[in-house]
Amino acid sequence: MRGAVLHAPGDVRVEDRPDPEIIEPTDAIIRLTATCICGSDLWPYRGVEKLDGPAPMGHEYVGVVEEVGSEVRTIRPGQFVVGSFWASDNTCEICRSGYQCACVQRVLMGTIGTQSELARIPLADGTLVATPAMPDADLVPSLLAASDVLGTGWFAAVAAEAGPGKTVVVVGDGAVGLCGVLAARQLGAERVIAMSRHAPRQELARFFGATDIVTERGDEGVERIKELTDGLGAHSVIEAVGTQESMMQAIRSTRPGGHVGFVGVSHDVALPGDELFMSLVHLHGGPAPVRQYLPKLIELICERAIDPGKVFDLTLPLDQAAEGYRAMDERRAVKVLLQP
Amino acid sequence: MRGAVLHAPGDVRVEDRPDPEIIEPTDAIIRLTATCICGSDLWPYRGVEKLDGPAPMGHEYVGVVEEVGSEVRTIRPGQFVVGSFWASDNTCEICRSGYQCACVQRVLMGTIGTQSELARIPLADGTLVATPAMPDADLVPSLLAASDVLGTGWFAAVAAEAGPGKTVVVVGDGAVGLCGVLAARQLGAERVIAMSRHAPRQELARFFGATDIVTERGDEGVERIKELTDGLGAHSVIEAVGTQESMMQAIRSTRPGGHVGFVGVSHDVALPGDELFMSLVHLHGGPAPVRQYLPKLIELICERAIDPGKVFDLTLPLDQAAEGYRAMDERRAVKVLLQP
Numbered sequence: 001m002r003g004a005v006l007h008a009p010g011d012v013r014v015e016d017r018p019d020p021e022i023i024e025p026t027d028a029i030i031r032l033t034a035t036c037i038c039g040s041d042l043w044p045y046r047g048v049e050k051l052d053g054p055a056p057m058g059h060e061y062v063g064v065v066e067e068v069g070s071e072v073r074t075i076r077p078g079q080f081v082v083g084s085f086w087a088s089d090n091t092c093e094i095c096r097s098g099y100q101c102a103c104v105q106r107v108l109m110g111t112i113g114t115q116s117e118l119a120r121i122p123l124a125d126g127t128l129v130a131t132p133a134m135p136d137a138d139l140v141p142s143l144l145a146a147s148d149v150l151g152t153g154w155f156a157a158v159a160a161e162a163g164p165g166k167t168v169v170v171v172g173d174g175a176v177g178l179c180g181v182l183a184a185r186q187l188g189a190e191r192v193i194a195m196s197r198h199a200p201r202q203e204l205a206r207f208f209g210a211t212d213i214v215t216e217r218g219d220e221g222v223e224r225i226k227e228l229t230d231g232l233g234a235h236s237v238i239e240a241v242g243t244q245e246s247m248m249q250a251i252r253s254t255r256p257g258g259h260v261g262f263v264g265v266s267h268d269v270a271l272p273g274d275e276l277f278m279s280l281v282h283l284h285g286g287p288a289p290v291r292q293y294l295p296k297l298i299e300l301i302c303e304r305a306i307d308p309g310k311v312f313d314l315t316l317p318l319d320q321a322a323e324g325y326r327a328m329d330e331r332r333a334v335k336v337l338l339q340p
Numbered sequence: 341m342r343g344a345v346l347h348a349p350g351d352v353r354v355e356d357r358p359d360p361e362i363i364e365p366t367d368a369i370i371r372l373t374a375t376c377i378c379g380s381d382l383w384p385y386r387g388v389e390k391l392d393g394p395a396p397m398g399h400e401y402v403g404v405v406e407e408v409g410s411e412v413r414t415i416r417p418g419q420f421v422v423g424s425f426w427a428s429d430n431t432c433e434i435c436r437s438g439y440q441c442a443c444v445q446r447v448l449m450g451t452i453g454t455q456s457e458l459a460r461i462p463l464a465d466g467t468l469v470a471t472p473a474m475p476d477a478d479l480v481p482s483l484l485a486a487s488d489v490l491g492t493g494w495f496a497a498v499a500a501e502a503g504p505g506k507t508v509v510v511v512g513d514g515a516v517g518l519c520g521v522l523a524a525r526q527l528g529a530e531r532v533i534a535m536s537r538h539a540p541r542q543e544l545a546r547f548f549g550a551t552d553i554v555t556e557r558g559d560e561g562v563e564r565i566k567e568l569t570d571g572l573g574a575h576s577v578i579e580a581v582g583t584q585e586s587m588m589q590a591i592r593s594t595r596p597g598g599h600v601g602f603v604g605v606s607h608d609v610a611l612p613g614d615e616l617f618m619s620l621v622h623l624h625g626g627p628a629p630v631r632q633y634l635p636k637l638i639e640l641i642c643e644r645a646i647d648p649g650k651v652f653d654l655t656l657p658l659d660q661a662a663e664g665y666r667a668m669d670e671r672r673a674v675k676v677l678l679q680p
Contacts, residue, residue, distance in 0.1 A: 093572060094596055102596030102620050104572075232433060232444075247613060256434055256442030256626075262617070269613025273587060273606030277626045280442050286596075286620040 002340065003116030004057045004321040009047030012057065012322045020112075020120035025071035026089075028124035030063040030081060034144045035115050036312065037324050037336045039174050040265050045325055048267060056113025057321075059085035060147040062140060063119070065128075072124045080135055081128040082143050082298060083121055084151060084290035085109045090126030100126070100291035115321055117340040129294040132302060139301060141309025141337055145179065146297040149335065150308040151290030152263050153179025153240070154297065157187055159261030159284040160236035164188040169225055170210070171250045172240030173201040175311040175335040176263060178208055180238040182308055185209030186300070189236070193228065195221055195249075201334065204310060218245055225253040233258060239285065240264050247271065256280035263288055312337040342680070343456030344397045344661040349387030352397065352662045360452075360460035365411035366429075368464035370403040370421060374484045375455050376652065377664050377676045379514045380605050385665055388607060396453025397661075399425035400487040402480060403459070405468075412464045419470040422483050422638060423461055424491060424630035425449045430466030440466070440631035455661055457680040469634040472642060479641060481649025481677055485519065486637040489675065490648040491630025492603050493519025493580070494637065497527055499601030499624040500576035504528040509565055510550070511590045512580030513541040515651040515675040516603060518548055520578040522648055525549030526640070529576070533568060535561055535589075541674060544650060558585055565593040573598060579625070580604050587611065596620035603628055652677040 003017040020029055035058050043049040065079045075081065088095055088103035095103045107122040121127055135143060142150075153176050162168045162184035170180045173196035184192045185208065193212040194205035202213045216224045225234055233255035239246055242264025250260050251271075262285030276283070300306045314333040316324050324336035343357040360369055375398050383389040405419045415421065428435055428443035435443045447462040461467055475483060482490075493516050502508045502524035510520045513536035524532045525548065533552040534545035542553045556564045565574055573595035579586055582604025590600050591611075602625030616623070640646045654673040656664050664676035 093570070097597050099597035099620055230433070242613075242617075244613075257437050257439035257629075266613030266617040270610040271613060271616070273582075273584075273609025273611060276611070276623075277582075277602070277606040280439055280626040281624075283616075283623040284621075286617045289597075 001117040002318060003113055004318070005054050006044055006051060006057050007054045008051065009045060012045065012325050014319045014321050017056065017116060020118050022067060022069045023120065024122060025069040026123050026125065027069045028065050028072055028075055028121045028128065029067040030061065030119055030121055031066050032061055032063040032114065032117060032119060032340045034062055034140050035338050035340065036060045036144055037321070037328055037338065038148060039176065041325070042329055043265065043267065045329060056116070058113050058115030059109040060144060061114040061119055062144045062147060066118070068124060075124045075128050075130065079130040081130050082146055082294055083127045083129070084294065085148050086287065087122040087127040088291055089123045090291060095126065098292045099289050101287045101289040115318065115338055117318070127291065129298060131298055135302065141312045142301040142307055143298065144337065145308035145311055146294060146301060148290060149175040149311060150179045150297055151293050152176045152288040154183040154293045155288035155290070156180045156238040156240060156261035156263040156285065157183035159259065160238050161259040162187045162189045162236045165190055166235040167191040167193065167229055168236040168238065169193045169195065169234040169253050170238045170240065171195050171246050172264060173198060173205065174240060177238065177240035178204050178311055178334070179308055180240055181205050181210050182208035182306060184238065186306065193225065193234070204334070207310065218249060221249055222252040229255070235259070236261070242266050242269070244269050251276065251279050251281055254279065254281045258282070259284070261285055311335045315339065341457040342658060343453055344658070345394050346384055346391060346397050347394045348391065349385060352385065352665045354659045354661050357396065357456060360458050362407060362409045363460065364462060365409040366463050366465065367409045368405055368412055368415055368461045368468065369407040369458060370401065370461055371406050371458055372401055372403040372454065372456065372680045374402055374480050375678050375680065376400045376484055377661070377668055377678065378488060379516065381665070382669055383605065383607065385669060396456070398453050398455030399449040400484060401454040401459055402484045402487060406458070408464060415464045415468050415470065420474050421468040421470050422486055422634055423467045423469070424634065425488050426627065427462040427467040428631055429463045430631060435466070438632045439629050441627045441629040455658065455678055457658070467631065469638060471638055475642065481652045482641040482647055483638065484677065485648035485651055486634060486641060488630060489515040489651060490519045490637055491633050492516045492628040494523040494633045495628035495630070496520045496578040496580060496601040496603040496625065497523035499599065500578050501599040502527045502529045502576045505530055506575040507531040507533065507569055508576040508578065509533045509535065509574040509593050510578045510580065511535050511586050512604060513538060513545065514580060517578065517580035518544050518651055518674070519648055520580055521545050521550050522548035522646060524578065526646065533565065533574070544674070547650065558589060561589055562592040569595070575599070576601070582606050582609070584609050591616065591619050591621055594619065594621045598622070599624070601625055651675045655679065
């Protein structure tokens with residue numbers, strides 16, 4: 001099969017890789033309908049995360065089940081399925097508490113690589129959620145978004161306790177931040193302030209339900225949020241970048257007793273204890289337990305109540321993955337969908 | 341009046357200070373029945389927090405109202421009152437959300453100093469809670485504990501979401517940590533693991549409801565907690581020290597999706613973003629909104645349902661405050677009550 005492999009920073013190649021096979025009896029093999037490039041893929045692409053030899057890339061996926069292992073009970077060949085970037089059994093104590101991303105048996109899909117024609121999905125019964133029927137083609141991008149960016153934005157909004165009567169700030173105008181805007185509105189937030197200085201992203205934020213746009217960043221951005229919230233700060237802040245500046249901007253934009261939901265993968269972040277202490281914010285985040293939200297998100301998408309697939313502003317054949325990485329690296333694209 | 345003043349690290353003197361007067365019409369003057377020395381008073385006493393000239397000390401207090409300003413409506417002379425270390429109006433939006441410690445009008449009582457015979461209490465109607473009647477003398481230590489250490493331990497337990505079915509770990513065996521044990525049990529926690537290597541503190545932890553004692557610290561302490569929790573970590577962890585080691589021990593002892601309530605005043609703490617991200621814990625803490633809990637705590641104390649006054653293991657006349665500081669600094673006493 002064809003699959004994307006990162007050989008060195010900036011060097012992604014789509015090449016022949018061995019077809020995946022059932023290894024564990026709980027595995028499934030899926031044929032990908034669509035896959036995509038994640039903002040987090042840019043960390044190793046940019047050389048910020050060290051590579052340890054050529055690495056298969058990708059962890060987002062939707063597709064049709066081709067084959068299942070002997071112990072797979074609920075997932076069947078022919079089903080259209082969506083899964084998260086963590087494979088999880090969905091039965092352990094941690095999964096049952098809603099944190100499938102920390103399943104005691106978890107497998108990181110990024111180590112398998114789903115920017116490819118086929119993929120092995122561990123713990124298939126726990127990991128995969130089948131759609132009620134074969135979805136219309138135009139729903140595929142939204143279902144693919146549910147696999148990571150929508151699920152991650154949703155978790156951020158839940159962690160930030162977005163809800164009725166709340167003012168929610170979203171720091172980060174990438175695909176996850178934009179999905180955070182959508183999630184905050186779906187959860188009933190009264191006001192959603194998107195922080196963005198890019199016109200096309202501002203437009204998408206408004207489409208997803210942002211009520212205000214703030215273009216300032218850092219201390220000026222914090223000041224602007226204070227002005228918009230009677231000097232108190234927002235009830236809820238979604239952080240979807242992962243840098244020191246964005247984390248501090250998020251914490252400082254939150255009122256005492258408010259909630260920060262952070263999902264930007266942390267890089268070189270050190271939170272000062274004294275400021276965190278005095279801020280009195282709630283802080284929760286990490287790799288999202290997307291699996292928890294998939295049934296709900298698939299339902300909303302299939303009912304056409306939400307359209308998160310709009311985050312894909314560039315679609316390329318899988319073989320042109322290298323161009324997709326370049327487009328995202330140069331911020332020419334918000335998110336790139338790849339067609340195997 | 342007599343009052344304690346810190347002149348330099350290690351140099352606490354009880355000396356004549358001017359009697360306080362009503363400054364704002366919302367002030368009250370109280371005559372202290374009892375006051376005490378806080379673990380946080382040791383930071384400037386030890387020179388870790390810089391002094392900017394001689395500083396009046398103390399922020400914990402119970403006493404009888406002597407006089408009130410012209411705009412005080414509910415508090416009356418003659419009432420026995422308990423207040424928190426933050427004066428707060430209890431009416432602003434932040435107070436109403438339960439974060440009186442971040443009241444938009446807040447005044448830090450430590451800047452006024454309550455290790456004294458009399459004290460001015462700003463925003464008296466918001467800050468003070470009167471007991472139903474003049475309390476029996478033996479209840480005074482417990483009511484004094486409510487002013488800070490009990491209220492702070494209670495907040496930590498609430499922030500850590502201690503409750504039925506939960507395993508709660510308490511890092512720190514000072515008065516706040518011990519009150520955190522008491523609070524966790526009152527909130528219904530099934531199992532409370534106190535981390536302590538001091539026999540008298542272990543005994544008090546057990547008296548307050550600890551079900552297990554762990555003597556190991558740091559990585560070994562974390563390992564021991566994992567062993568006691570099926571390898572998963574605790575649901576809830578109370579952090580009541582404020583150092584890098586104690587914060588990391590707390591975070592690492594918590595299961596994914598679990599809650600850390602941190603109330604140790606942070607000193608030279610920097611939380612690594614990547615570890616916090618992957619830990620998937622909820623983090624909440626800071627200076628406790630003690631005012632929120634005072635009515636409930638006073639009720640429990642007056643009903644004799646709890647006995648937090650047991651944290652005071654040394655009682656001295658106010659004039660011997662210097663000996664009280666030495667006893668706490670040398671860990672000869674858990675907490676020192678001062679009688680004006």
